[in-house]
Amino acid sequence: MMNAIGLVAFALVGSVKAIRERFDLLGIVVVGLATAFAGGATRDVLVNRVPLVLRSPGEIALGLFGVSLAIGVSAVLESPDDHPVTLVSDAIGLAAFATAGSIVAADAGLSSFGIVAVATINAAGGGACADILLDRPPFILLTDFYASCAVLGGGVFWTVTAVGGAESVAAALCAAATVGTRSAAVIYGWELPTAQRVGQALVWPRKERGQ
Amino acid sequence: MMNAIGLVAFALVGSVKAIRERFDLLGIVVVGLATAFAGGATRDVLVNRVPLVLRSPGEIALGLFGVSLAIGVSAVLESPDDHPVTLVSDAIGLAAFATAGSIVAADAGLSSFGIVAVATINAAGGGACADILLDRPPFILLTDFYASCAVLGGGVFWTVTAVGGAESVAAALCAAATVGTRSAAVIYGWELPTAQRVGQALVWPRKERGQ
Amino acid sequence: MMNAIGLVAFALVGSVKAIRERFDLLGIVVVGLATAFAGGATRDVLVNRVPLVLRSPGEIALGLFGVSLAIGVSAVLESPDDHPVTLVSDAIGLAAFATAGSIVAADAGLSSFGIVAVATINAAGGGACADILLDRPPFILLTDFYASCAVLGGGVFWTVTAVGGAESVAAALCAAATVGTRSAAVIYGWELPTAQRVGQALVWPRKERGQ
Numbered sequence: 001m002m003n004a005i006g007l008v009a010f011a012l013v014g015s016v017k018a019i020r021e022r023f024d025l026l027g028i029v030v031v032g033l034a035t036a037f038a039g040g041a042t043r044d045v046l047v048n049r050v051p052l053v054l055r056s057p058g059e060i061a062l063g064l065f066g067v068s069l070a071i072g073v074s075a076v077l078e079s080p081d082d083h084p085v086t087l088v089s090d091a092i093g094l095a096a097f098a099t100a101g102s103i104v105a106a107d108a109g110l111s112s113f114g115i116v117a118v119a120t121i122n123a124a125g126g127g128a129c130a131d132i133l134l135d136r137p138p139f140i141l142l143t144d145f146y147a148s149c150a151v152l153g154g155g156v157f158w159t160v161t162a163v164g165g166a167e168s169v170a171a172a173l174c175a176a177a178t179v180g181t182r183s184a185a186v187i188y189g190w191e192l193p194t195a196q197r198v199g200q201a202l203v204w205p206r207k208e209r210g211q
Numbered sequence: 212m213m214n215a216i217g218l219v220a221f222a223l224v225g226s227v228k229a230i231r232e233r234f235d236l237l238g239i240v241v242v243g244l245a246t247a248f249a250g251g252a253t254r255d256v257l258v259n260r261v262p263l264v265l266r267s268p269g270e271i272a273l274g275l276f277g278v279s280l281a282i283g284v285s286a287v288l289e290s291p292d293d294h295p296v297t298l299v300s301d302a303i304g305l306a307a308f309a310t311a312g313s314i315v316a317a318d319a320g321l322s323s324f325g326i327v328a329v330a331t332i333n334a335a336g337g338g339a340c341a342d343i344l345l346d347r348p349p350f351i352l353l354t355d356f357y358a359s360c361a362v363l364g365g366g367v368f369w370t371v372t373a374v375g376g377a378e379s380v381a382a383a384l385c386a387a388a389t390v391g392t393r394s395a396a397v398i399y400g401w402e403l404p405t406a407q408r409v410g411q412a413l414v415w416p417r418k419e420r421g422q
Numbered sequence: 423m424m425n426a427i428g429l430v431a432f433a434l435v436g437s438v439k440a441i442r443e444r445f446d447l448l449g450i451v452v453v454g455l456a457t458a459f460a461g462g463a464t465r466d467v468l469v470n471r472v473p474l475v476l477r478s479p480g481e482i483a484l485g486l487f488g489v490s491l492a493i494g495v496s497a498v499l500e501s502p503d504d505h506p507v508t509l510v511s512d513a514i515g516l517a518a519f520a521t522a523g524s525i526v527a528a529d530a531g532l533s534s535f536g537i538v539a540v541a542t543i544n545a546a547g548g549g550a551c552a553d554i555l556l557d558r559p560p561f562i563l564l565t566d567f568y569a570s571c572a573v574l575g576g577g578v579f580w581t582v583t584a585v586g587g588a589e590s591v592a593a594a595l596c597a598a599a600t601v602g603t604r605s606a607a608v609i610y611g612w613e614l615p616t617a618q619r620v621g622q623a624l625v626w627p628r629k630e631r632g633q
């Protein structure tokens with residue numbers, strides 16, 4: 001269920017970006033589906049599985065629904081990807097994908113870093129892929145507190161299993177941590193600092209003392 | 212045979228783009244070979260096979276021939292990638308690669324979407340990869356009626372096998388559909404509409420009524 | 423040992439680039455780790471293995487050390503990626519990764535081109551991936567004599583094994599050829615010519631004769 005909401009939301013967000021860049025219809029479909037499925041496909045390739053999306057017809061229907069929604073809605077709304085409904089659905093998708101990535105990685109016997117990396121790639125890889133197709137630096141790496149939520153979710157999953165918790169408990173806590181931090185980030189406008197700001201924070205007191 | 216023509220044409224087209232961007236010789240070879248082989252390599256990785264190009268020496272010789280041709284010809288011709296011979300060879304390659312992708316996907320037991328997706332990736336993935344290496348948005352996603360031909364070819368392949376046709380018949384019809392639509396697209400300057408034009412077409416009558 | 427030096431150097435170089443582009447902390451970590459590990463992960467995916475970095479905790483610690491070093495040092499130095507220590511470590515890493523790629527490719531039974539391709543991808547793929555994340559054309563394809571050293575190293579490895587040499591001898595000569603040519607390229611400012619310069623060199627005498 002969370003997964004289905006996420007697929008529709010991710011495909012919608014990706015398609016809206018492609019519409020804004022005046023891609024043609026195929027381009028819109030490709031960018032939309034890449035946003036929804038590239039993360040999961042990369043996850044499957046990394047653990048040596050044939051990507052689920054190429055085998056199951058159900059998933060792709062949800063992605064195409066998200067793309068259609070984007071084309072229909074973009075005639076009415078100015079920026080449907082900033083709409084509260086989209087933001088909430090996107091946060092749910094981020095949590096669903098981070099959890100799915102953690103479970104697949106743990107089942108494949110990966111290390112702690114492997115779990116966090118695959119959770120993050122599954123959740124944020126689609127958005128990064130879409131940005132590369134649109135020829136801009138992946139926005140999730142630049143300023144937003146977005147992929148960080150998936151990193152945190154993967155870390156929670158690993159911690160819970162490492163201390164002996166059941167996988168279902170780990171999955172629930174991972175999803176909660178991801179959707180919680182992402183919602184808070186949107187509401188309060190959280191951002192990670194750049195190295196320059198970290199440097200400034202460290203250098204500042206010394207400079208003031210000098211004056 | 213079609214496959215060989217396609218490899219040479221794709222490597223030529225990719226190399227010419229890299230020459231125009233003033234890449235050095237290694238860059239020209241890398242972009243040329245990526246255009247010819249990245250689609251097929253991605254296809255093989257998706258169905259969990261070691262890429263054919265890394266195992267068979269014959270294929271790579273054709274790719275390197277295309278690169279050499281590009282370097283030799285670009286001293287004489289202004290834009291060898293717009294030459295009719297190149298356009299025809301490129302259309303043949305598109306058809307050969309879409310067909311090869313469909314067959315591999317069907318043999319791997321993928322769903323209908325899986326067949327269309329792998330046919331398209333095999334045919335258009337190399338060009339998209341080259342564009343990313345050249346740091347521009349994949350041109351095949353922007354304005355041209357190019358990848359759409361491979362989508363159509365993959366769809367034809369799946370339809371024929373779904374109604375019980377033999378794989379050889381499906382392959383022949385897939386190749387014919389791809390090369391036919393691509394030739395028509397070049398001759399008549401076909402383009403897919405953008406979402407803006409679709410929106411305009413839908414809104415237009417209403418607006419005129421209002422006046 | 424060489425591998426460890428290379429991981430730290432690659433992570434450092436990648437992180438410094440991300441710091442300069444004012445990425446946030448997660449972005450710096452992602453670009454740094456991608457520079458260090460994307461080449462090796464691609465190598466493993468191509469030969470159908472689960473990437474080593476997702477399974478072994480030791481490797482990732484070295485990468486994170488390189489990232490921390492970059493953040494710490496960039497407050498003090500202007501451009502730590504041009505520092506002689508970095509350049510030497512980077513050349514050692516290039517050699518270690520080209521050698522590791524050659525060995526993995528040979529063990530997987532790839533063709534001569536497969537060995538050269540996997541050696542080059544393992545050595546230069548991380549840097550190319552980082553440049554794509556930073557939204558610029560891969561610098562290694564543009565002007566520098568960098569990936570060419572890995573191509574040469576892979577060629578040396580294949581030649582030595584093809585004439586019956588032991589794998590350990592091939593590995594040693596591959597590493598020596600890579601680090602040697604890279605050091606010479608840095609010291610003497612080597613560059614590969616572009617197709618334009620090759621064309622000019624060929625056309626020049628004819629033009630002068632005409633005057």
